[in-house]
Amino acid sequence: MWIGTVSLLPEMFQALHHGVIGRAIEHNKIQLNHWQIRDYTEDTHKTVDDKPFGGGPGMVLMAEPLYQAISATKAAAPITPRVICLSPQGKIFNQSAAKQMAKTKTPLVFVCGRYEGIDERLIEDCIDEEWSIGDYVISGGEFAAMTMIDAIVRLIPGVLGHEASAEQDSYMDNLLDYPHYTRPAVWRGKSTPAVLMDGNHQEIANWRQKQRLGRTWLRRQHLLNRVSINPFEQKLLTQFLSEHNVGEPNE
Numbered sequence: 482m483w484i485g486t487v488s489l490l491p492e493m494f495q496a497l498h499h500g501v502i503g504r505a506i507e508h509n510k511i512q513l514n515h516w517q518i519r520d521y522t523e524d525t526h527k528t529v530d531d532k533p534f535g536g537g538p539g540m541v542l543m544a545e546p547l548y549q550a551i552s553a554t555k556a557a558a559p560i561t562p563r564v565i566c567l568s569p570q571g572k573i574f575n576q577s578a579a580k581q582m583a584k585t586k587t588p589l590v591f592v593c594g595r596y597e598g599i600d601e602r603l604i605e606d607c608i609d610e611e612w613s614i615g616d617y618v619i620s621g622g623e624f625a626a627m628t629m630i631d632a633i634v635r636l637i638p639g640v641l642g643h644e645a646s647a648e649q650d651s652y653m654d655n656l657l658d659y660p661h662y663t664r665p666a667v668w669r670g671k672s673t674p675a676v677l678m679d680g681n682h683q684e685i686a687n688w689r690q691k692q693r694l695g696r697t698w699l700r701r702q703h704l705l706n707r708v709s710i711n712p713f714e715q716k717l718l719t720q721f722l723s724e725h726n727v728g729e730p731n732e
């Protein structure tokens with residue numbers, strides 16, 4: 482999979498060249514290249530921003546340097562890429578979107594703005610899709626792009642080395658994870674749930690599934706509405722809620 486970024490701070494993306502994603506690059510699972518918008522200016526001061534028409538605070542990223550930088554990424558991509566812009570106005574990114582992007586393996590270009598925003602005409606003419614990582618504002622699109630890139634690349638087969646395929650079904654996407662424990666068995670007086678120490682793999686699987694359903698019910702009711710729960714899972718959830726002094730669901 483081929484990924485390009487367009488930004489005023491391409492050095493920030495070095496964070497992706499470590500850990501799981503860094504290894505995916507080394508093993509040629511992905512190609513990740515970075516473009517500096519300032520390299521596509523024509524004036525001696527390398528100007529990329531100007532005052533907003535209509536007045537107001539801050540500066541706006543000019544259309545032309547971005548247009549030239551995006552054109553350079555398109556010339557370098559193996560086939561026409563999807564050009565993505567990160568902003569709070571975008572569609573909220575989630576695990577389903579990450580899965581779809583990892584599956585199609587279409588080349589992606591992430592355009593990262595700064596200042597007050599990007600000239601709207603550039604967005605209209607050059608951006609295929611606007612995405613948001615959540616309803617909050619950050620200083621630039623780079624961290625949002627890195628979040629999306631990490632979420633997508635770890636789903637490419639062979640990148641995680643384990644469980645990447647088990648995580649692929651939509652049922653799992655819409656349930657929160659179960660709690661994890663490791664040595665020591667007792668830490669500062671707090672013990673590990675006994676079921677995890679007894680070696681009964683079916684009981685462990687049932688306990689974990691119960692935790693996933695219960696935690697999702699408590700913390701993300703809207704996700705639980707997306708999954709169909711079979712009678713056994715309904716029983717696990719009812720057990721969890723009575724163990725946690727919560728009334729029956731759907732009453």
Ligand code: 4GN
Binds near residue numbers: 568593
């Ligand atoms: C993305 C970008 C938040 C998100 C951003 C988000 C940079 N903030 N929620 N800030 O995904 C003006 C120009 C704001 C780019 C943008």
